Amino acid sequence: MVVYKKRILRNNQICEIILDNLKENDNIVKKEDLVKRLINWASLSTIYRGISRLEKKGLIVAFDAANDKYIAYIGDRSNKSLDLAFFVCDVCHQRFWLKLSNTTLEKIKREIKKLYDFDSKFVLYEFHGVCKSCLLSKKSNSLNLKKEEINHENSSYANR
Numbered sequence: 001m002v003v004y005k006k007r008i009l010r011n012n013q014i015c016e017i018i019l020d021n022l023k024e025n026d027n028i029v030k031k032e033d034l035v036k037r038l039i040n041w042a043s044l045s046t047i048y049r050g051i052s053r054l055e056k057k058g059l060i061v062a063f064d065a066a067n068d069k070y071i072a073y074i075g076d077r078s079n080k081s082l083d084l085a086f087f088v089c090d091v092c093h094q095r096f097w098l099k100l101s102n103t104t105l106e107k108i109k110r111e112i113k114k115l116y117d118f119d120s121k122f123v124l125y126e127f128h129g130v131c132k133s134c135l136l137s138k139k140s141n142s143l144n145l146k147k148e149e150i151n152h153e154n155s156s157y158a159n160r
């Protein structure tokens, strides 16, 4: 029976550690990174068991974004949900995300609740496009190109 107690404790501990890790990382982590951080503390099966226990409790949500697995802490918010905008740059493959708070979203969720009797706890928007730094480097590239064109024009003008 001591072994049984130990196992319970370990499961509770792993849940606490997972939640701590999520909170330290602004409530969203890549599953792969979480496992890497916790693998020295617990076995892979204990970590996965902890994740599924927290999922069943409704404290976290596991989701796929841009072909990767993520975990987000949604907490015990009774009538609130986590609305996440996930951005993927198709040029440099950088990902970043924002938590949204918008009254239009609240309205949609209320409508969904009314129409389908579905309580939204987590809403994910995935945006694919070009990030700021890629846009800037694209712009400066085209500026350089223009400069070269101008230089070329100037030189051809000078050769006349």
Ligand SMILES: [Zn+2]
Binding pocket: 089, 090, 091, 092, 093, 094, 130, 131, 132, 133, 134, 135
């Ligand atoms: Zn980019």
